[in-house]
Amino acid sequence: MVININKSYSQHFQSSSFSSPQPGTSIIITGAVHGNETCGTAAIRRVIAEIESGILQMVSGKLTLVPVCNPLAYQLGQREGERNLNRRLIPTDNPKEFEDHVANWLCPLFAAHDVLLDLHSFRSQGEPFVLIGPENNRGPLESFSYAKHELAMALRLGVHRLVDGWLDTYARGVQYRQQRLGRHADAKSIANADTQFGVGTTEYMRSVGGYAMTLECGQHLDPQAPEVAYQAIVNTLRHLGVIAGAAPAPVSHMEALRIYDVIDKLHEGDQFVREWRSFDVVSQGDVIGRRHDGSEVRAEHDGRIIFPDSGAAAGEEWFYLTMPNPRVSMIADNLKADA
Incomplete structure (x- = not known):
């Protein structure tokens, strides 16, 4: 799929899919939702090569790999193309920014899978950690029933910190922004105060019936971050029975925040x-x-x-x-x- 947008950028969206004859879990793994977070891209491309060469072998289910979700931001080497793709990630009939076109392509891919692993990195120094969703609930903000599945997967990624509470907290932050809006607020401020602004990849995946987590693999330039991402992919696929190999044991300890x-x-x-x-x-x-x-x-x-x-x-x-x-x-x- 090729998109031409008004700033003379010509970009295409690319994914690689592998299916086993045997039924099983369908999982999508994504990188470079933010264009300067490339550890996931490197790890995903390594996994694609290893599947194609036979080093990793599919045994059940379906696997879709997206090395670069936001090709414009990736080409520019920066977090965003025209806006933050990981905020207000919803399909639209009236795309205005490049990331709207990405959402129109990416969201249907999410909806066609059971599980999402989204690979990121962060600006400041720090250790890798995983962000998971809420506890099971039937509330209006993020109704969910796969908390046990997410937790089991998170414990097998190979990291030792776990964080939740994202969307609840972000909704409160949006309320603060709404209270601060003045009569002459610009379009960006108004968009940032929309309750849908906190919806990113994992929140969208949960909204269409799947489960998901974000793995923050370390600082952007940490040379170990691609290895953290790669090991998490392999552990996840073996945990779900998608590729051959012994299922990984959970980590021995996990700090939860x-x-x-x-x-x-x-x-x-x-x-x-x-x-x-x-x-x-x-x-x-x-x-x-x-x-x-x-x-x-x-x-x-x-x-x-x-x-x-x-x-x-x-x-x-x-x-x-x-x-x-x-x-x-x-x-x-x-x-x-x-x-």
């Missing part, structure tokens, strides 16, 4: 009080940053900071705060059951 707040940068003059890394420990009352007017931004609970972004623009996410996750007992029970 829950996002409880997202803090936006409100002014270009907002500054951190120090250089933060993802998963740096914060205590209740710690000063994390100062607004341009001198007011302090403090942590409400003991926990950790994630995704600190000193380069965020005004109106964008500045950092997230986490606290210990109440699902830790569920994780412990899962590990004990597999021991």
Whole structure:
């Protein structure tokens, strides 16, 4: 599929699919949703080559691999093409930005599969971690019934930190943005305050009946990040019985955290009080940053900071705060059951 857009970019979308004669799970694995996050791209291309050469062998189900979800951002070597693909990821009859065209191609692919593994990296230094969805619920925000499946898969990726609470927290952040909107807000500010803005790849996958997780493989330029991504792919495919090989055991320990707040940068003059890394420990009352007017931004609970972004623009996410996750007992029970 080739898309020509108004800035003289000519891009195509590409995926590789492999199917076994034997029935099984259908899984899609994606990279470069953000164009400067290339560890997933490298790992996915390695897996494609190894399947084609016979090093990895399909035994059941269907596998679709998308090395580059956002070819415009990837070509430019930056996070976004015309907007953040991992926000407001929904099909549209009236595409205006390049990422709208991506969504119209990518969302039907998600809907045709059972499981999504989305591979990312992050700007600041820090260790890899996995983001999973909510506990089972029938609520209006993100109704879900595959929490056990997600947790079992997350424990086999090879990483030792798990985070949930994304969409609940993002919805609260959107409420804050709505309260701040002025009469003369620009189009980007209005879009950022839309309740659908928190819907990305995994949220969309859950909305069409599947389950999904985001693996943050490390810092963008970490030479180990592609290996983290590759091992996670292989572990996932063996866990689901899609490729040959022994099913991996769960990791021996997992730190579990829950996002409880997202803090936006409100002014270009907002500054951190120090250089933060993802998963740096914060205590209740710690000063994390100062607004341009001198007011302090403090942590409400003991926990950790994630995704600190000193380069965020005004109106964008500045950092997230986490606290210990109440699902830790569920994780412990899962590990004990597999021991």
